[in-house]
Amino acid sequence: MTLRWLAKPFAFPLPPGRLETVLPPRPWAWRRLLVANRGIYGLLMATGLGGCPSKSEQVRPVVSAISECVYAAGTIKSAQQYQAFASVSGVIRDIYVREGDSVNVGTPLLAVASDVSRLQEENAALSARFADVAANQDQLREARELVAQQRRTMQNDQLQLQRQRRLWAQSIGTKLALEQRELAYSASRTAYDAAVARWRTLERQLSFGAAQARNNLRIAQQQARDFVLRSRVRGVVYKLYPKQGEAISPQTPLAVLGEGRHFVLEMQVDEADIVHIRPGQQVLVTMDSYRGQVFPARVTAVVPLMNANSKTFVVEARFVRQPPVLFPFLSFEASIVLRTKSKALLIPRRLLLNDSTVLNSQGQPVRVKTGLSDYQMVEIRAGLSPADVLTAPES
Template sequence: MKKLLYLFPILLLFSCSEEENQSTQPQVQNLTESVYSSVTIQPDSMYQAFAAVTGILDNILVEEGDLVTIGQPILQIINANPKLNSENARLAMQIAKNNYNGKNPILNDLKNELELAKLKLQNDSVNFLRQQNLWREKIGSEAEYDTRKLQFETAKQTVNTLKNKYKRTTTELEQKLEQAANNYEASLTQTKDFTIKSKINGRIYSIFKNQGELISIQQPVAMIGSASKFIAELLVDEVDIARIELSQKVIITLDAYGKEVFEATVKKIYPQKNERSQTFKIEAEFTNEPPKLYPGLSGEANIIIAEKVNVLTIPKTYLIDNNNVKTDDGIIEIKTGLESLDKIEVISGIDKNTTINLPEE
């Protein structure tokens, strides 16, 4: 027991001394700098389908997992209001058409009134000319002449007024006909929206409503996306986004495939930052795609920023204040370059024969 008590301090002292003297030398190796991100797999061209009218889901024409083509009906909605509105709009258009074509009493009355005014103008014109000629011969009275003249002027003014009124009324009826026709066309469009159709060739991934449920125009009813092409959605921290470029190589591992590695390429960088997660979304396209993919598969990715061959590197744990190392001759300043998760490139300051020591904590 006494021997063990004496040996323990010695072993502890030896262990501490060895840790304090940990050292290494720079190594020449290939170095890859990358940015880490999380990964979620999603179908390409995926979108949420919405209804254009509020109603009851009457019939579900597809099932989740079914393949669909462009224009294929997927859901049918019941709503009587658009049909009634369409019929009312059709009747309003027919009335406007009849009015414009002269079958309305308004235009007929105006036309008859105008014809009578023209006849009166013609009669008053003849009487005025006759009275005018008599007055030149000093036959008749001046009062009678003035009366005939006033009747003629009034009849002429009445004809002009009725002409303008007829023209204005015709224009108004024409505009009402065009407006009624537009309303009818709009109502027909709404009735067509009773059936929700696929906008792409793809697959039905989700149907959010059951038959008989109320459908709102604010809520999606189905999720549709590509059946064969998938993309990797990456979330990159805002401190790294400035280093990401299109066409950069991406190394991906998925939980569903264990340690198997897949390659992809950066295809799209979304400019809007997610304020909640403080990340930017990036889309990457597989260059060697896994044999089977499903929406929502998750994993990890490394976006390759730069690669160098045969560079001098040291472990990052040996750095002091980012650009100094501790050697047997003291602290030496070095110039660094590319860095990976645990290694960093040394450009100048030391060589591969320099011994560096682990800095004290």
């Protein structure tokens, strides 16, 4: 069946045998729809209720299947689709891919010219090699040898001091000789401690310098990589904006990339209907690219932030049965199925008075309880039976 949104046709994707419904004239809002069986339409036409009602027009309620839906429209996007930007300014030096090419994560897309970054990287590499600990082993070996020499001197002075003390205990030698041995040992001990401290300080300095040089090299390499734009996804290059030799800045869009097999339906839903939308609901999709075909999908996400300008929310869905060929930004129209009833008692909405009363065959008012409804049809939940005959009120 076909639902019409003003002058634009919308192929509402329901099983065959559905009633054509015309939506109210609100082109700026997404409306909820209720679709009933075509048998009602035939009955209305048979009784004359398909046109302007008259005093003699009568109709019986009909039991039929109905579905309450939210109309939505939007565009298709590739999964993980994104717009690529460079983090630096410059001139496009090389372009490595073409539109439609398949890429992997890390595939180079284009390069921005920068001799300065190349020289900085080379300079950082030189500094890293110069500061490497392995390249400074001579300094460490010299410091270790000095420590060993000072240790031997200290040990010798310690032995001399111990010998002089034994002699002094036997009243041999002078007090001056003992004091000289003590001073010599103290000096050699201090020299040894200083040599050890210098050796350890040199080790720390060399380790720090090597680590700092390596970090500077990584920074320079990262800065150089910033001049080469690479793919973040495994997929397809859908669009390349710049030409070789063009000047760009970090605000210049350079490419559009995304997956090549999986796509996302991104649609706008009015704020009046968003409270009824939740993940998992069925979505029936039609596209101008596949006229006459209906593709099932499921709601996967509701973005919880309203667009203040359009008063709409973004709802995302994924195809259950995806069309064979898709491209980003294809437009589509969809019906998000809220509820479906296989059997419901339906009457034309124009038979209602004050949304709660109908006229029986004698023209007497009868109170009813309504359920689902749209611009033309309404469900009667209580107050009528299929055998009742209703009279259309005068216009």
